[in-house]
Amino acid sequence: MTEVDPQHEPEPMPLRPDDVVPQRFPRFVYEGGSEPDPRFSLANERTFLAWVRTALALVAAGVALEAVSAPITPGLRMAVALLFVAMGVAAAVQGWVGWARTERALRRGQVLRGPSFGALLAVGLVLAAVLLVIGLLL
Amino acid sequence: MSGGAGTPDAGSPASSPFDPGLQLERTLLAWQRTCLSLVIGSALCVRLLAAVDRAPVVPVALGALVLSAAGWATAVARYRRSHDSLVRDHRRLAAGGTLITCTAVAALLLAVGGAAFVVTTGGR
Numbered sequence: 001m002t003e004v005d006p007q008h009e010p011e012p013m014p015l016r017p018d019d020v021v022p023q024r025f026p027r028f029v030y031e032g033g034s035e036p037d038p039r040f041s042l043a044n045e046r047t048f049l050a051w052v053r054t055a056l057a058l059v060a061a062g063v064a065l066e067a068v069s070a071p072i073t074p075g076l077r078m079a080v081a082l083l084f085v086a087m088g089v090a091a092a093v094q095g096w097v098g099w100a101r102t103e104r105a106l107r108r109g110q111v112l113r114g115p116s117f118g119a120l121l122a123v124g125l126v127l128a129a130v131l132l133v134i135g136l137l138l
Numbered sequence: 139m140s141g142g143a144g145t146p147d148a149g150s151p152a153s154s155p156f157d158p159g160l161q162l163e164r165t166l167l168a169w170q171r172t173c174l175s176l177v178i179g180s181a182l183c184v185r186l187l188a189a190v191d192r193a194p195v196v197p198v199a200l201g202a203l204v205l206s207a208a209g210w211a212t213a214v215a216r217y218r219r220s221h222d223s224l225v226r227d228h229r230r231l232a233a234g235g236t237l238i239t240c241t242a243v244a245a246l247l248l249a250v251g252g253a254a255f256v257v258t259t260g261g262r
Contacts, residue, residue: 024234079258096242
């Protein structure tokens with residue numbers, strides 16, 4: 001293992017006059033501030049990807065409940081399945097919005113904000129689990 | 139890291155990784171497993187769609203496969219470009235948010251498909 005010096009920060013080199021900085025999408029993320037440490041941007045990107053996989057897992061959970069016709073009252077089963085799918089949508093939106101806000105904050109040296117839908121997803125998951133247990137017991 | 143998909147040739151001057159934590163390589167792996175998740179999600183979508191009469195199964199399956207493969211290839215190309223930019227040029231990431239936005243849209247589309255399935259077949 002190579003010893004990693006915690007003081008070692010890869011400094012971005014100053015732009016040369018002939019460097020062309022291409023316009024990057026979305027503009028509201030990249031329009032201001034300065035280039036952050038690439039490792040922070042990469043970590044932000046991996047967090048986004050983790051949210052996408054979470055979204056897919058939540059949607060799959062909802063679809064699976066109906067696809068395998070879980071032994072629950074049909075109305076309740078559909079409600080829980082829709083709850084799972086809605087949380088999947090929320091996770092995907094949270095992933096993108098969180099990525100954009102974090103990247104923007106990194107560029108501007110601002111404080112990073114936590115996931116705004118985090119509490120919503122936690123409450124939704126608990127609710128879905130409770131409804132599932134009730135459905136299975138009924 | 140030499141010889142694998144998306145990694146530079148061992149003999150090239152830029153064959154060593156950008157940082158000891160292999161952040162760029164870990165990010166490539168995260169993209170690849172997300173692409174695999176999207177392929178599996180699309181496959182499930184197509185499998186469930188096949189039960190519907192006269193559903194456009196083949197175009198949807200081909201479209202999902204091509205889009206997922208394009209996502210994978212773009213992620214690998216993005217990795218190579220970022221590696222070159224980080225190692226050779228200015229320690230700057232040559233990557234924007236286009237692929238990220240497309241991936242979020244793909245996940246949302248799958249979620250809409252899932253909602254449609256639950257609404258149309260649920261409650262029985």
